[in-house]
Amino acid sequence: MSETIAPELPGQQADPYFNPLSDEMVADPHPAYHRLRAEAPVYWHEELQAWLLTRFTDCQEVLKDSQTFAADFRRIGIPTPDTLLSLQTLDPPEQTPLRHLGLDTLRAQDLGAFGADLEQLADEEFGKLAERGSFDFVQDFSDRFTLTAMTRLLGVRGPEEDATFHALNKDLDHSMDSGFDPDAEAAGIRARARFNALVESWLANPPEQGVIAYLAEHQAEGKVPVxxxxxxxxxxxxxxxxxPSRFLSNAVHALLRQPEAFDALKAGVETGPAVEELIRFAGPVHALSRACTQDTRIGGTVIKRGDIVVALIGAANRDPEQFADPDTLRLDRTSNHHLSFGRGAHSCLGAMVGRAEAKAVLGALVRHAPNLRAAGPVVQRRNATLRGLYNLPVELG
Ligand code: HEM
Incomplete structure (x- = not known):
């Protein structure tokens, strides 16, 4: 351990490779990821008490193998409160009926019409902001856009008509970003209880269309506890x-910092590959944890039953063995099989929705804000697993 690096938070020791909440890492984790991958690709982090993986192939294998690497920590004897048991925290076979229910629900939606609705929403919002000249991309646009998009997908009243969301968001935000704050856990429990009450009220009195309408009718079919x-x-x-809100702010920030890529977008580069490359390059989810259920090996290193493994997918997405010139944003990159949506049993259920939102926003950006530029200090969230911004001040030029 280096004695010259001061601990950045009470109780935290400086690790020679990986101090997730240090200022340097919050600003840009990729130099540390590259160093870890080159020197210690399967690395035991003493303070986190977990193995860190930075190679694309190792991360991919772990996420695909839910038999050996569990999202359900009860499988290694770590209890999970009932209120956290969900699609995300159960593993197959217990998770399978829920996963099917989720996939069937999304298949039953008219995603084409939803995509068109998103494009209209992005156009309207950008149109209004364009009149102001300058605004905060996160606070004034992406948070509102993705929240409204979700309520429309669900078929419930949006944030404009229902103030509940603002209080909920505050608590959820607080619980996620403040790992060292003693109030954070209480805020999380409070937010989950309130949110569950809201979901129950939706199911009891469902709308006519959307995800909630479908689930109210079909939820009993998988015989999953309500x-x-x-x-x-x-x-x-x-x-x-x-x-998605964090993704959109990271993506626009990346475009502002790599103007050649923004120019390519304006010149009409194909949207599909451009969205995929932005998701690889600026994907907000950087770390996915799994619990090892049986002794195994990763790249020659023995991993014991009960060990925690962290797939640093943010690092895997910049692995030069997998992606040529990985630190460059190349909007026309092909065969871009990044890990930003995960892999396997827990891979992102809403990837189509995330892509549709990105497509809508990129289109609106080019139409309404071709001269968009940074207009003040960018504020990063101090969160190592879900990276994003609090503020991205911009002006339309
Ligand atoms: C660009 C936007 C998005 C990104 C980068 C993203 C990323 C991810 C990742 C990495 C996972 C895997 C978690 C794990 O393996 O533990 C995940 C899971 C999930 N995502 Fe997304 N996501 C996005 C948008 C969305 C949207 C719009 C929805 C809903 C409409 C959604 C719903 C889910 C759900 C329900 C899961 C849990 C799936 C399961 O555990 O079976 N995501 N997402």
């Missing part, structure tokens, strides 16, 4: 607005 369905809808909702 509390687990409710927890899963809450998890779906949260994953569905928070992650």
């Amino acid at each position: 509390e687990v369905v409710v927890n899963s809808i809450r998890a779906f909702f949260h994953a569905g607005f928070e992650v």
Whole structure:
């Protein structure tokens, strides 16, 4: 351990490779990821008490093998509160009926019409902001856009008509970003309880269309306990607005920092590959944890039953063995099989929705804000697993 690096938070020791909440890492984790991958690709982190993986192939193998690497920590004897049992925290075979229910629900939606609705929403919002000249991309656009998109997908009243969301978001935000704050856990419990009550009220009095309408009719078919369905809808909702909002702000920030890429977008580069490359390059989810259920090996290193393994997918997405010139944003990159949506039994259920949101926003950006530029200090969230921004001040030029 280096004695010259001061601990950045009470109780935290500086690790020679990986200090997730240090200022340097919050600003840019990729130099540390590259060093770890080159020197210690399967690395035991003493303070986190977990193995860190930075190679694409190792991360991919772990995520695909839910038999050996569990999302359900009860499989190694770590209890999970009932209120956290959901699609995300159960593994196959227990998770399978929920996963099918989720996939069937999304298949039953008219995603084409939803995509067109998103394009209209992005156009309207950007049109209004364009009149102001300058605004905060996160606070004034991406948070509102993704929250409204989710309520429309679910078929429930949006944030404009229902103030509940603002209080909920505050608590959820607080619980996620403040790992060292003693109030954070209480805020999380409070937010989950309130959110579950909201989901129950939706199911009891369902709208005519959308995800909730479908689930109210079909939820009993998988014979999953209703509390687990409710927890899963809450998890779906949260994953569905928070992650895309962070992605959109990271993506626009990346475009502002690599103007050649923004120029390529304006010149009409194909949208599909451009969205995929932005998701690889600026994907907000950087770390996925799994519990090892049986002794195994990763790249020659023995991993014991009960060990925690962290797949650093943010690092895997910049592995030069997998991606040529990985630190460059190349919007026309092909065969871009990144890990930003995960892999296997827990891979992102809403990837199509995330892509549709990105497509809508990139289109609106080119139409309404071709001269967009940074207009003040960018504020990063101090969160190592779900990276994003609090503020991205911009002006339309
Ligand atoms: C660009 C946007 C998005 C990104 C980068 C993203 C990323 C991810 C990742 C990495 C996972 C895997 C978690 C794991 O393996 O433990 C995941 C899971 C999930 N995502 Fe997304 N997501 C996005 C958008 C969405 C949207 C819009 C929705 C809902 C409409 C959604 C719903 C979910 C759900 C329900 C899961 C859990 C699936 C399961 O455990 O079976 N995501 N997402």
